[in-house]
Amino acid sequence: xxxxxxxxxxxxxxxxxxxxxxxxxxxxxxxxxxxxxxxxxxxxxxxxxxxxxxxxxxxxxxxxxxxxxxxxxxxxxxxxxxxxxxxxxxxxxxxxxxxxxxxxxxxxxxxxxxxxxxxxxxxxxxxxxxxxxxxxxxxxxxxxxxxxxxxxxxxxxxxxxxxxxxxxxxxxxxxxxxxxxxxxxxxxxxxxxxxxxxxxxxxxxxxxxxxxxxxxxxxxxxxxxxxxxxxxxxxxxxxxxxxxxxxxxxxxxxxxxxxxxxxxxxxxxxxxxxxxxxxxxxxxxxxxxxxxxxxxxxxxxxxxxxxxxxxxxxxxxxxxxxxxxxxxxxxxxxxxxxxxxxxxxxxxxxxxxxxxxxxxxxxxxxxxxxxxxxxxxxxxxxxxxxxxxxxxxxxxxxxxxxxxxxxxxxxxxxxxxx
Amino acid sequence: xxxxxxxxxxxxxxxxxxxxxxxxxxxxxxxxxxxxxxxxxxxxxxxxxxxxxxxxxxxxxxxxxxxxxxxxxxxxxxxxxxxxxxxxxxxxxxxxxxxxxxxxxxxxxxxxxxxxxxxxxxxxxxxxxxxxxxxxxxxxxxxxxxxxxxxxxxxxxxxxxxxxxxxxxxxxxxxxxxxxxxx
Numbered sequence: 001x002x003x004x005x006x007x008x009x010x011x012x013x014x015x016x017x018x019x020x021x022x023x024x025x026x027x028x029x030x031x032x033x034x035x036x037x038x039x040x041x042x043x044x045x046x047x048x049x050x051x052x053x054x055x056x057x058x059x060x061x062x063x064x065x066x067x068x069x070x071x072x073x074x075x076x077x078x079x080x081x082x083x084x085x086x087x088x089x090x091x092x093x094x095x096x097x098x099x100x101x102x103x104x105x106x107x108x109x110x111x112x113x114x115x116x117x118x119x120x121x122x123x124x125x126x127x128x129x130x131x132x133x134x135x136x137x138x139x140x141x142x143x144x145x146x147x148x149x150x151x152x153x154x155x156x157x158x159x160x161x162x163x164x165x166x167x168x169x170x171x172x173x174x175x176x177x178x179x180x181x182x183x184x185x186x187x188x189x190x191x192x193x194x195x196x197x198x199x200x201x202x203x204x205x206x207x208x209x210x211x212x213x214x215x216x217x218x219x220x221x222x223x224x225x226x227x228x229x230x231x232x233x234x235x236x237x238x239x240x241x242x243x244x245x246x247x248x249x250x251x252x253x254x255x256x257x258x259x260x261x262x263x264x265x266x267x268x269x270x271x272x273x274x275x276x277x278x279x280x281x282x283x284x285x286x287x288x289x290x291x292x293x294x295x296x297x298x299x300x301x302x303x304x305x306x307x308x309x310x311x312x313x314x315x316x317x318x319x320x321x322x323x324x325x326x327x328x329x330x331x332x333x334x335x336x337x338x339x340x341x342x343x344x345x346x347x348x349x350x351x352x353x354x355x356x357x358x359x360x361x362x363x364x365x366x367x368x369x370x371x372x373x374x375x376x377x378x379x380x381x382x383x384x385x386x387x388x389x390x391x392x393x394x395x396x397x398x399x400x401x402x403x404x405x406x407x408x409x410x411x412x413x414x415x416x417x418x
Numbered sequence: 419x420x421x422x423x424x425x426x427x428x429x430x431x432x433x434x435x436x437x438x439x440x441x442x443x444x445x446x447x448x449x450x451x452x453x454x455x456x457x458x459x460x461x462x463x464x465x466x467x468x469x470x471x472x473x474x475x476x477x478x479x480x481x482x483x484x485x486x487x488x489x490x491x492x493x494x495x496x497x498x499x500x501x502x503x504x505x506x507x508x509x510x511x512x513x514x515x516x517x518x519x520x521x522x523x524x525x526x527x528x529x530x531x532x533x534x535x536x537x538x539x540x541x542x543x544x545x546x547x548x549x550x551x552x553x554x555x556x557x558x559x560x561x562x563x564x565x566x567x568x569x570x571x572x573x574x575x576x577x578x579x580x581x582x583x584x585x586x587x588x589x590x591x592x593x594x595x596x597x598x599x600x601x
Contacts, residue, residue, distance in 0.1 A: 010534045018528055049530030086531065098531055 001341040008097050011048075015105045018047055024109055030239035031389060034231065036193055037113045037239050042147045044102065051146035053098075054121075056087035058142050062134070096343045100285045100336060107289025109386075111393040112239030114289075115400075118282045119189040120144060124151025126278060127198045128218060131259045140196055140218055152194035154185040154245055162406050165214055170201035170247070172215050179257065181217060181225075181250040187400075191243030192231045195221045199247065203262060216258040225250035236392030277351050279401045280358035281339055287365035288332045290394050294372035294387055295325045301376055301385075312375075321371045328364035335361060352414030359407035362397035369394040420533065422540065425451075429546040434559030434566070437465065441473035443557060446550035448478060454513045455496060460485065460520055475516035482516040483509050487523050 004012060022043060029035040045051040086098050099122075106114045125144035129137050143149040160167035170183025183201055185191070197219040202212035219226055229244040254260050299322060302313030312318045335357045339349060349357070369391035373380035380387050398404045425447055432443065448456060456478075461468035475482030485501040491513070500507040501520055511517075529537070547554050555561055581590050595601045 007534050007538065010529065010537070011531060014528050014534070047528050047530075049532050053530075053532055 001337040004097070008101065011098070011101050012105060015044075015048065015102055016108075018044060019105055019109060023106075023113070027109060030110060030113070032238065032383075035239075036241055037110075037116045038147065038150055038193065041113060041117050045147050048102075050086065050098075050102070051148075053086035054145035055142045058129075058137075058145055060087050062138070095340070096281075097340050100281075100340065103282055103285035104289040104292070104336075107286040108293035110239050111286050111290060111390070112237035114282070114286050115189055115237050115240035115396075116150075117147075118279070119153055120147065120149075120151040120194075122282060123153040123279060124194075124196060124198050127153055127216060128258060131216070132218075133260050136218065136255070136258065136260070144196060149195040150190050150193055151196045151198070152188050152190040152245075153198045153200075154188050154191070155200045156185060156187045158184060158186050162403055164200075166210070168200070168202055168214070169209065170199070171204040171212075172201050172217065172252075173204050175251070177254060179215075179217065179252050179254075181219075181247050181252055183247050185245040185247075187232075187242055188245055189240055189242055191245055192228055192241045194228065197221075197226075197245065198258070199245070213262055215262060217252050217256045218258060219250065219252065219256065223250055223252075235395060236389070237396055238389075276402060277349060277354040280354040280407075281349065283358050283397050283401050284332060284336055284339070284361035287361035287394070287397055288329070288336055290365045290390050290397075291325065291329045291332055291368045294368050294390055295322070295329055297385070297387055298322060298325060298372045298375045301379075318375060321375050325368045325371060328368050332361045332364055350414065352411050355402070355407040355410040355414075358401065359404055359411065362394075363404065365394040365397050366391075420527070424540070424542045425545060426542060427545050427547070427550065429548075429554075431547050431554040431558045431560075434562055435557050436562035436564055437467045437469045438473055438563065439557040439561045441470050441477055442552060442561075443547070443550065444470070444474050445477035446552055447545070448474070450550075452514070455491065456480070456514065456516045457489070458516060458518045460518050471516055471518045478514075478516070480515050481511040482518070483511055484518045486517050486519045489517055489519065 023030070023040055026035070026040070030037055030040070042051075045054075103114050103118070106117070121144060125141050128144070129141050132141070140149070144151045155164050155168075157168060157170060159169060170181070170185065172179040172181050181199060181201060183199075185199070188194075188197075191197075199217045199219050201215060201217070202209060203215050204212060221228070225248045227246040227248070229246070231241040231243055234242060299313075302318050302322060303311050305312045313322070339357065342349065369387060372387040373391045376385050376387055379385045380391075382388060402410070427443055427447060432439075435443070456474070458471035458474070460471075462470070472482050472484065483496070483498045483500055486498040487501045487506055488499040490497045495510050495512050496515060496517060498509045498511070498517060500509050547557060559565065581587070581594075583590075592601070
């Protein structure tokens with residue numbers, strides 16, 4: 001794959017038109033006035049039939065698994081693919097571009113919206129879908145996939161970031177048939193507004209924290225003892241509400257324990273790691289959108305901005321910036337194409353490959369966006385020219401979904417294991 | 419955006435076709451399909467004659483309503499708000515009929531992803547003039563009642579005059595309007 005297909009281009013054009021008409025005029029409200037992004041995202045989903053396609057895709061998957069289970073009992077439980085397909089009916093085949101295109105297009109203007117969307121539709125639903133029981137999946141996943149409900153995936157704590165499991169202090173204690181949950185989570189995307197929260201914690205059986213099993217629970221907004229903070233103020237991604245969660249003796253039945261088992265392999269670390277790989281690919285899509293837009297704006301500005309009697313694009317130092325941005329765009333675009341083609345061929349990225357893709361794309365997006373600010377000079381520092389926002393937004397791509405440093409360790413571990 | 423099929427008429431014999439010739443070809447295609455409602459734009463963005471839709475209606479023997487600013491189908495009739503200089507007329511016509519709509523009346527829906535994926539599978543018939551049973555002499559330059567002998571670019575618009583307000587802006591405006599004999 002070296003270019004978008006005809007259908008992909010039709011989707012890109014349609015989604016871009018929608019975003020430029022429905023979201024761009026309201027950008028300041030999302031970026032600076034605290035308007036939550038969910039209604040705009042829901043409108044995008046219903047406009048393009050993504051909500052209905054996601055529900056249909058989920059139903060089809062459940063049927064397929066039921067049929068497979070009948071012919072080979074037990075086979076699907078441990079081999080469940082957590083990528084979620086859109087069902088586009090006759091002639092529509094599974095294509096990861098369907099989710100990447102909205103990601104890329106939204107990121108050209110409003111990467112925060114992708115963060116809010118991706119955490120709800122991607123992370124939260126995938127966490128439940130990959131390891132949940134059939135009843136749990138049917139209870140929560142279709143509503144998350146269609147944005148009927150907004151999801152949050154709560155792993156990070158004030159004292160645990162990259163060392164998510166090692167330093168985790170949130171706990172679940174058995175109490176009769178139920179669990180009692182306690183702890184606080186921070187930097188939780190959609191935290192302030194989420195309807196459905198996947199809460200990751202450790203089972204406290206009186207043993208040392210390092211020996212505790214990691215469990216995931218699904219919580220609903222409004223459960224007694226669950227407090228969702230107001231949005232936190234942050235550097236960028238202002239259209240993505242980020243908050244804290246405080247749990248004080250929240251009682252959760254076994255029906256809320258993902259997988260309804262305390263078996264670690266089924267419920268905890270493995271589930272979270274499978275979710276990481278998917279998340280990293282999404283970041284590459286966001287990086288591509290940011291890079292594309294910064295490059296377009298920079299080329300336009302280099303042609304129009306006149307200094308010393310000629311367009312600044314005539315100066316070689318400006319040309320150097322543009323050329324570097326184009327190299328980054330080509331590389332990230334190719335990584336995204338490679339992922340699409342691999343997925344279409346039924347192959348999966350390893351965690352190390354996903355890390356390499358994420359590391360490169362995030363760094364490239366940050367560098368390109370900061371160079372765009374530099375190219376715009378004083379104007380670049382002003383919000384009006386938009387590269388300022390994209391530069392602030394891009395930075396977090398190097399931090400969330402695993403910091404650059406964590407990606408490097410995942411890549412190196414894989415190389416040294418061979 | 420919901421089209422079930424498309425028909426394209428492509429034939430060298432159509433080169434130079436005028437509005438009436440175009441209407442004849444369209445009428446021949448539409449007769450094969452027998453639709454309940456034929457929607458046209460008001461005019462093309464090249465010839466701008468604005469006559470093709472009504473010629474089409476005449477050739478098909480159907481009623482036509484022009485300049486619709488809204489169209490509602492009710493059973494076997496259409497109800498149209500027809501734009502006029504002073505407002506709009508409410509007009510109804512039985513189907514089948516021809517309706518021309520004004521620009522910006524209806525915004526096309528966005529295609530759904532499902533629709534985009536299905537689009538390639540939708541049939542597109544390509545027809546020639548002969549397929550439609552039309553004598554090639556009736557269309558193209560041969561059948562046209564007019565001939566385009568040359569095309570000239572419109573004269574470029576002159577740049578406007580910038581008047582700086584130095585406290586006498588209103589006087590300059592009044593003088594300008596008087597010069598145009600507007601006041």
